[in-house]
Amino acid sequence: MKISIIGAGNVGSTLAERVLTYKLADVVLLDIIEDLARAKALDLSDASPLMGYEKRVLGTSDYKETCDSKVVIITAGFPRRKGMSRDDLIHKNGEIMRIVLKNIKTFSPDAILIVVTNPLDVMTYLAYKEIGGDRRKILGMAGNLDTARFKALLSQELGVSFEKIETLVLGSHGDTMVPLVSKTLINEKPLGSMLNRERIEDIVERTKKRGGEIVALLKSGSAYFSPSAACFEILKAIINDAKKTIPCSLVLKGEYGISDCAISVPAKIGKDGAEEILEWELPENELSALRNSAKAAKEMFDKCKKQID
Numbered sequence: 001m002k003i004s005i006i007g008a009g010n011v012g013s014t015l016a017e018r019v020l021t022y023k024l025a026d027v028v029l030l031d032i033i034e035d036l037a038r039a040k041a042l043d044l045s046d047a048s049p050l051m052g053y054e055k056r057v058l059g060t061s062d063y064k065e066t067c068d069s070k071v072v073i074i075t076a077g078f079p080r081r082k083g084m085s086r087d088d089l090i091h092k093n094g095e096i097m098r099i100v101l102k103n104i105k106t107f108s109p110d111a112i113l114i115v116v117t118n119p120l121d122v123m124t125y126l127a128y129k130e131i132g133g134d135r136r137k138i139l140g141m142a143g144n145l146d147t148a149r150f151k152a153l154l155s156q157e158l159g160v161s162f163e164k165i166e167t168l169v170l171g172s173h174g175d176t177m178v179p180l181v182s183k184t185l186i187n188e189k190p191l192g193s194m195l196n197r198e199r200i201e202d203i204v205e206r207t208k209k210r211g212g213e214i215v216a217l218l219k220s221g222s223a224y225f226s227p228s229a230a231c232f233e234i235l236k237a238i239i240n241d242a243k244k245t246i247p248c249s250l251v252l253k254g255e256y257g258i259s260d261c262a263i264s265v266p267a268k269i270g271k272d273g274a275e276e277i278l279e280w281e282l283p284e285n286e287l288s289a290l291r292n293s294a295k296a297a298k299e300m301f302d303k304c305k306k307q308i309d
């Protein structure tokens with residue numbers, strides 16, 4: 001099995017290393033800067049005898065090499081810099097996405113796509129609009145990343161293993177994301193019985209700002225270990241046909257009363273992509289927060305379309 005990663009930067013190359021380490025698939029690493037993709041692929045391939053990689057990795061800027069990939073992961077684009085929001089990237093990354101999507105449509109029309117490029121929900125919806133076809137095959141990775149961040153912060157705050165924490169973060173990858181406090185269980189007990197409302201709100205806010213906190217510390221570039229890990233988990237569920245519930249950004253057609261945009265919702269992920277979108281019953285405040293998040297994603301998509309058309 002072959003997968004292709006478009007963009008051999010921080011997220012793309014870290015993801016490639018994970019795919020090889022876990023022997024998931026052969027990897028094509030493609031970048032507009034051919035030497036960068038080739039150098040990273042050669043470096044990874046030199047690590048094979050040391051790390052026991054059995055799968056092959058190729059670096060290129062030629063889309064022909066990506067043909068008939070089972071999954072294509074799109075990380076191509078510019079990352080945020082200090083002081084930028086993800087939405088500030090729409091123009092530049094929107095144009096890059098269009099080129100990438102055109103090539104994917106030509107060389108791997110049946111591939112499942114995982115979108116990493118920001119602003120993530122806008123780019124996921126753009127992928128659907130440009131490629132069309134089965135919406136279950138176009139997934140944005142961010143709900144999984146936001147959930148991991150919320151879990152990590154809860155785990156530190158409560159001194160509890162993240163394995164004992166059940167939670168999900170839905171909505172758009174930005175300030176309007178919706179950590180499902182009502183569905184969060186710590187050792188099977190409701191979060192509200194363990195922390196007061198103020199502490200919970202503080203953790204929710206820190207979750208929303210986590211990406212920006214990392215951008216500010218890095219000075220140039222944005223987070224990549226956790227984004228590539230979030231992406232890896234989705235990829236693994238597809239390749240292993242795991243039918244695992246993972247929150248992903250998906251094109252909605254009426255679910256949760258939302259249409260015409262992509263935001264993160266829980267879905268069963270397996271060999272065909274998001275095989276089932278799960279429509280959970282949510283309390284009124286979380287449902288309206290989710291719809292509000294969808295509204296923000298839609299507005300941003302309209303802005304993106306105006307800028308790149």
Ligand code: APR
Pocket residue numbers: 006007008009010011012030031032033036075076077078079080089093096099100116117118119221222223224227
């Ligand atoms: N085709 C292929 N690759 C491209 C193109 C293009 N048209 N344009 C840019 N790239 C490549 C760049 O050359 C670079 O190597 O995309 C890569 C992006 O890598 P980084 O700059 O290291 O960014 P990264 O941290 O990997 O983030 C990529 O994911 O998390 C999001 O906001 C982030 O949108 C950004 C994306």
